[in-house]
């Protein structure tokens with residue numbers, strides 16, 4: 311069994327992909343893991359996998375498109391702990407109906423925003439009372455280089471030809487949530503940062519990404535475990551600060 315460090319963490323969309331690896335590594339660091347997932351069977355299975363690896367993990371039902379599950383998740387966490395130390399807003403979607411701003415299906419764009427931006431905002435709001443009770447809370451928003459206005463404006467950027475308006479704009483909005491929340495919470499010592507995983511082979515891109523899942527999870531893990539001397543209000547890949 312992993313030695314507990316007395317801290318706890320909620321990771322959304324943690325039943326697979328980058329989220330599951332964040333849960334695994336933050337758990338191995340000694341955090342008790344609240345493993346957020348929208349599907350109870352997949353969530354329970356992932357939590358059970360982590361427990362077999364010696365990690366204290368408990369499934370929490372959170373569907374970013376269902377506000378009642380978010381409220382209930384905060385109440386459930388509060389029953390186990392009077393505080394929350396780490397929130398990783400990892401859950402996110404892309405959609406084949408997304409695409410160029412001239413042609414993308416607007417209902418698809420709205421659906422992507424509902425999950426990637428409004429869902430993450432709702433989770434952050436619901437968890438704030440618990441995060442405020444931590445002595446050193448961290449919030450990590452799992453963003454994307456596709457959410458960078460600067461990189462999208464560079465015609466020589468390696469992903470310059472890939473411009474799904476819904477996904478990219480939702481991640482740019484998530485980055486704004488990082489900046490605003492970091493400013494609002496700075497005096498309370500709560501650090502808020504965006505992570506850029508990099509192009510990682512997961513279900514999201516039908517395993518076309520160049521990086522492994524542990525490589526994709528590394529930036530968010532580092533930000534989840536930031537020391538008190540770490541930054542707030544920034545956007546980071548594992549290698550460097552990324553431009554907004």
Ligand SMILES: NC(=O)c1ccc[n+]([C@@H]2O[C@H](COP(=O)([O-])OP(=O)(O)OC[C@H]3O[C@@H](n4cnc5c(N)ncnc54)[C@H](OP(=O)(O)O)[C@@H]3O)[C@@H](O)[C@H]2O)c1
Pocket residue numbers: 322323324325326327328329347348349352372373374375400401402403425429452453454455506507508509510511512513514515519526
């Ligand atoms: N892979 C990349 O190259 C890459 C690059 C940059 C950023 N990212 C970001 O990294 C994060 C993780 O993505 P991934 O690559 O690991 O993709 P993934 O394997 O498809 O995992 C996405 C996770 O989000 C969950 N999810 C989706 N909609 C949800 C909702 N409404 N409520 C709760 N959970 C929901 C999924 O649950 P189900 O299993 O139930 O569908 C799954 O657990 C996302 O925010 C993504 O945008 C990924």
